[in-house]
Amino acid sequence: MIKKLCLTFFFSFQLFAFECYSILTETGFFTPVYPYNFKDYYNFLEPRCNILQDKIIWESNLSYIGCYGKYEDANKTLHTLKFNFKNPKIVKHKFSFKDQYVIFPRPSTVNKININNLIKDYKPEKLLKKFPKNFYGNGIDLVPIEKLPLMPTINIYEFYRYYKKHNLSTKILVLYNGIYNIEYLYKKINNKKIIEKISNNTYIIKYPIYISPTASLVIKNKTILLETKPKPIFIMYHGKIYAYNSKFITWDIKKNIFAKREFIPENELLLIGKQTPRPYFLGFSSSKTYFINNEFRGLGFHSTTATFGISIVNYPSDLIINQYSLFTYLNKRGKPNGYYIGNLMYKNMMGFYCANAGKSAIIGNVMYDNLIYNIDPHDYSKHLIIIRNLTAKAKHAHGIVISRGVDNTIIAQNFSFNNHSAGIMLDRSSSKNYIYDNLTALNGYMGISIQESDNNLIENNKIIANLIDGIIIRNSLRNTIKNNLITYNLKNGIEVLTKNIDFMIYRDFLRDPYHKATSAYIIKNKIYSNMFFNITNKNNAAIYLKDNYLKSKYYPNYGGELNIFIPKIIENKGHFTLYGIGNPYLPLSSDFIKMSTNALKTAIKIYIEASCNNDFISDLLAKIYIKRLKNNRLGEMEYIRGISLLYPNDMYSYGYFLLSQAKTKKDKINALSYIIQSIIFGKENALIDIKLIKYITNINKDDINNAFEITINRLSQGKLIDNSKYNVMCKLTSHKKAIIESKLKQFLFRVKKSKVKDFYELSNVYYKNFNLFTNEVIKKINHIFYKGNIGKIKYMKLLKKRNKIINNNIECKKVFNKLQKTKKSLVTYYKSNKKEFEKLLSQYIDRYINLINEFRINKIDKKLIYKLMEQ
Structure with missing residues (x-):
């Protein structure tokens, strides 16, 4: 077993030059390890378009194995590792991220987890016992928002700016030293301009609310209309919020109807400071959220962080414009967590978002028609439980995504379908996660996508009729794909590849570095009737195959660089190891350097x-x-x-x-x-x-x-x-x-x-x-807005420039025309197999409905599923 050296010697994001001992060996066709130098072979297959080139070209046929501090360690590996070396020798060299190394496929270290034992304490009836029953307190103040340094300035600035522009009151309702329910609060305030009661169980909230660490707000069996027009409000909290069997709806006061979202041009959807603020819930450090069996409709807008609808966040220091110690003190108390059980979340900017959150449960929720993601845990959130949710029709992105250091999370028994992009995605250094027994189908991209994330277990999932790949593994090491059903996907069953993504200029590579190396352990899967290859690898990705059932209609079972070894794979009855080439070492994230x-x-x-x-x-x-x-x-x-x-x-x-x-x-x-x-x-x-x-x-x-x-x-x-x-x-x-x-x-x-x-x-x-x-603070916020937008704007301009070049380039036009023909053939294949995969899906839908309904008081049925399946 090769020991991986932990590279932590960084200063100002630069690696100190240091030397180590490695085995230097020739790699080529017979190893079987080889660099991507079969140029004639690939040029024969398809015309080239340099502008579309995202391949990684390694420089030579010489590759390192391991990076050891001692000669003895390298020598031990040389004499014990079973490997077809060619002229190997031990050399001392200076480490570089440009060096190419032999990549060995290794299994994930993540262990199987008993899901039923894990979720038994999150049943709605158990969590309801934690709701307060007695209400008291006189801690109710109206304070100008510009005089309340208890929340991140960056979050409240856009509301403040909007209020001032439209000559609206800037005051916010502050709750402290008490436990309040909406009825108690309404009677105490006794002011229709702040909270208006329009029927026994319906209230309009017209002022923003901040719940302090010494307060709780309880809402049960109510309809809460959140004023959106003419004055958008929000609810933020360091304290506790409890909501059960209630509706939270964005509301146009003048028209007395649901406040629809303003039209947002596609090119401005992710830009900051462009959208009119809308109501949202946001919990900060050490806050507690209990949302059980509620409906959330129309919440959120896109801004800096956690303005998306329903969120909990522990803010990183680089986003805290508010430097007052009251807020700093509050922000250091601990990570927020919450219980989101059996809710309906739709037509929001996102269904659920968190950043740097502690252990939280997202179970039994139905999320659809949210503008970007349905579920989006982010930025170093740990130990999340994302189980038995229905996530469908995310309009611009993924059903479920975890991104940037979201580790030790369980994504299990979810039904994620008909989303714009992937059904489930792991992104940006999210590791040690368990992806188990999910049904992902009919998604616009992949069923399950693992990008720049190492050491995850993808087990027992059903991945059916997604419009690109069933599973893709990109720039990620040590991921195991085991016991999955992968069928009727419109490209490949499993695609494992290393890809150059340096051209993504909107991405901050100091925060989100990646290694140009990929490996996957693929065992005991049932993979059949995918349009192209059942298993394929590209750009020297390492791959281990064993005991997979494969059956293909039109193409060989194995594609990409595996295609060359088909006779060998058949001879070994599907048991095969292909070593790869890449650089497995990952520069430290600037976030990690700050936290280290x-x-x-x-x-x-x-x-x-x-x-x-x-x-x-x-x-x-x-x-x-x-x-x-x-x-x-x-x-x-x-x-x-x-x-x-x-x-x-x-x-x-x-x-x-x-x-x-x-x-x-x-x-x-x-x-x-x-x-x-x-x-x-x-x-x-x-x-x-x-x-x-x-x-x-x-x-x-x-x-x-x-x-x-x-x-x-x-x-x-x-x-x-x-x-x-x-x-x-x-x-x-x-x-x-x-x-x-x-x-x-x-x-x-x-x-x-x-x-x-x-x-x-x-x-x-x-x-x-x-x-x-102050003027200084406003300048800082505008600079953050500018920085947040500039990369995205540059990237959109780059895409336009690339498209222009493609239209004027003969070779690129050939590639484009070929892609269009392929797309038409995929549509034909999809239509011709629709009855078959719909029949297959119908075998699983009842089971997942039953699993989800165990955590729902308002049950779902097949009618909703088939309605959401419509394109």
């Missing part, structure tokens, strides 16, 4: 006393110790060291650190005293925190005044901290004591001059002039 602890571990060697007089990074080091190294003690000591140097940022951050550890009211007041201390030492914007802190924890006006008194008493004694650990920090000089005395006197003079009643009122004075949307 490897580059930060050296920080632990820094002694606290070493830089008492000249160090300005104590706040940063403390965050490194706490967040990256999970060492609260070192972090606390580092904060205290910074405080002893009179740094207000350390006082401020230390206050939030203590708040995160606080268990009692006394602890919280003590934590607050350090935030107040930072104000005295110059951090005036912390006064915003004082004004709004009641939304994130149960601290009131009296507690705040108490904290002020504690702070003043501490500083009056010449102290900076009430903690015995202070003794190990930097000593207070007479100069520092003079500064403490001076800062306190200046602050008390300001308080006296302002003529406020108490310390709390001081925050009101500052708050009156506060606005989130």
Whole structure:
């Protein structure tokens, strides 16, 4: 077994040059490993069009095997690996991503999971027991959206801009310190301009709602009309939201009808800042979502992140324009999660979206006619359970897609059909996922697509009559395809290929790098009656075949580079290994570099006393110790060291650190005293925190005044901290004591001059002039919009340019005409076999309906299925 060297030596996204030992061997027809150099063979088959070229041309017939730190390890491989070497030798060389390596097909390490045991606790009747039954609270405020730094500025900016442009109120309803249901809320507010009751069970919500970490909102057996026109609203939350057997519908107030989505030109569908905002639900860090048996219709629009309809997100730091510590503190509490069981989601921008989410269950939902995706977990979400959903007619993309580091997720027993693109797709470094017992049919692209994602298990799926391939594996290693039924697909049953996608200029390759290497383990599948080849591979993809049942009508069972080895495969009764060529090493994602602890571990060697007089990074080091190294003690000591140097940022951050550890009211007041201390030492914007802190924890006006008194008493004694650990920090000089005395006197003079009643009122004075949307912030947001759009616009221009070249090129026209003829033959094949695959599908539909209905109160039937199957 070849050991894969973990390449983690990166700085500024560049690999440090280093040397390793590898086996260098000639590769060619008899190995059987060969580079893609059969040019005459392929030119004979079809005319060439260079503009369409996405092949990978490896430079020579020499390839490396392995990359070892020691000569002995390479030598051991040379003498133990069963391989038909040709003139092998061990060489020491500098690693490069241009080097070509022998790729060995290896099976996925993902294990089979018992689905029934996994989902038994997610039945609607069990989750309903978690719904609150008692409602209380008076924490209901109306706050201008521009004065509420508890949500990501990037998300609320487009609403704010729209409100200001149309002279609409910018106020948002804030819920805190209570558990509210819609009836309780309506009676407490008693204002039709905010929430209007139009029948016993129907309400119109006319203002945006923010649910704080100390609040919950419960909606049961209601119809909720979400104002979309003339004033679009939203519901965002760090707290909890519960909804059962209710409808949430976008609403045009003036016309008193469902608010249809505005027309969006195809070329602007994915651009940012182009669409009118529409209502959506969005849960942030540590939020809890319980959506059981509801209907969601017309939600979402396309913007930066998670504006798509129903979403949960833990924001990455590069998207947080809001730098206020209230939001930063809230965003560090933990990943959001939710239970989305038995809902109907249609005509939304997307059905469900999440990013950096924790374990969540998406089970028994019916999703169709959503504009882009039906289910779209994204960006480092882990341990998701996507089971027994019906996902159909996604208008511009996939039924189910997981993308960018979505690992350890189960996609099982879903029925995904008639979507614009793939039925199920794994994308951008999504690994260790289990794709089990799904039915994917009639999709516009592939039944199951694995792109740039390693080490996944695709098992026991039924993949029928998709308009391109049954399964495709692209630029992905160590994927196992086992015990699947793959039939009547209009191109190939399984296609395994390495592809050059560098031309995709809209893709950020720093965030989403990929390796030009592919391998697949294909065993015990039933593959028959696909239009072209049942199994094919291209561009030196490695492949292992064993115990597959294959039957083809028009073409050989094996295509691409396997075609050359058909006699050998038949001789071995379908048991065959084809080694590949590629570079299996993957540059680190820029996201991973930011999140990695490897580059930060050296920080632990820094002694606290070493830089008492000249160090300005104590706040940063403390965050490194706490967040990256999970060492609260070192972090606390580092904060205290910074405080002893009179740094207000350390006082401020230390206050939030203590708040995160606080268990009692006394602890919280003590934590607050350090935030107040930072104000005295110059951090005036912390006064915003004082004004709004009641939304994130149960601290009131009296507690705040108490904290002020504690702070003043501490500083009056010449102290900076009430903690015995202070003794190990930097000593207070007479100069520092003079500064403490001076800062306190200046602050008390300001308080006296302002003529406020108490310390709390001081925050009101500052708050009156506060606005989130400064010119600087607006410029940053517009720059993010620009960056988000520029790559997509350039790519669309590139496609136009390519199409123009194709139209003026004889060889390209030949290829285009051949593709058109092939397309016509596919349509003919599809029509001639329609009765057969529909008959086959009908054998499975009842089973999947029954599986989905186990988690639904409102059951679905065949009528809905056949309606959604219509093109």
